[in-house]
Amino acid sequence: MFGLVSLSPAAALGGVSALLVTVAVETVLGVLLWVRVSRVRLVVTERQIEHVGVLRRRVRPRSDATHVVRATLVPPRGLPFPAVFVLDAGGAVIVRLNDGTYTRRDMDRLTDHLGLSWVGPDGPVSARRLAETHPGIVPFFEARPMVTGFMTAAALVLVLMAASMISLLL
Numbered sequence: 702m703f704g705l706v707s708l709s710p711a712a713a714l715g716g717v718s719a720l721l722v723t724v725a726v727e728t729v730l731g732v733l734l735w736v737r738v739s740r741v742r743l744v745v746t747e748r749q750i751e752h753v754g755v756l757r758r759r760v761r762p763r764s765d766a767t768h769v770v771r772a773t774l775v776p777p778r779g780l781p782f783p784a785v786f787v788l789d790a791g792g793a794v795i796v797r798l799n800d801g802t803y804t805r806r807d808m809d810r811l812t813d814h815l816g817l818s819w820v821g822p823d824g825p826v827s828a829r830r831l832a833e834t835h836p837g838i839v840p841f842f843e844a845r846p847m848v849t850g851f852m853t854a855a856a857l858v859l860v861l862m863a864a865s866m867i868s869l870l871l
Contacts, residue, residue, distance in 0.1 A: 741802055745814060750787070752796050759796075765789045769812055769819035770838060772831055777846050781825045785812060786838055794838060 737754070744751040751760045770786040782800040785808045789795055798808050812819055822831070832844040842849040 738802065743796060743798070743803075743811070745811065750796060761789075761795050763815075766795055766815060766817060769815065769817050770831075770835055771808075771812065771819050771821040773822075773825040774831065775825045775827050777827075783808060786835075787811075787815065787817075788835075788838070792835065792837055 740753065742753050744753075745763065748763055749760050750763050750766060751758070766787050767790045768788055770788060771783070772786075773781045773783050775781045783805055784800070785796075785798045786794050787796040798811065800808075822834070828839045828843045829845060832839050
């Protein structure tokens with residue numbers, strides 16, 4: 702969707718060179734997304750939990766996992782999706798599985814296989830509400846998307862202003 706929206710303005714405003722750069726950037730992003738989805742895996746053995754992503758690989762002793770939180774998260778825009786969080790004794794997330802990468806069946810199998818007690822809200826909740834009941838379970842940007850958006854926009858405006866000032870001085 703982003704590609705369709707960004708290609709015509711790039712061609713209209715920047716000509717063929719801007720169109721080619723936009724196509725190249727979107728191709729790279731598409732390939733990285735495909736690699737991410739195809740390479741992500743979770744391996745649970747008797748001794749460890751290994752979560753492999755595109756950019757990092759995390760291995761934790763299975764004995765660190767003490768409980769599971771299951772929730773249906775409601776994003777600010779979009780459809781609710783199930784998520785499973787495997788937590789340690791301190792409440793830190795060892796592994797998080799989302800419906801976009803794993804099926805509900807996979808998440809059920811993980812919960813059953815670990816044999817840990819699980820808790821969760823009765824119905825769909827926002828990430829912020831889940832963070833209130835389980836501090837640190839979701840990242841700041843997910844729990845507070847509006848604040849994150851405003852901070853990102855403010856930073857972008859400052860960068861653009863600085864770039865404009867520098868170009869005026871040169």
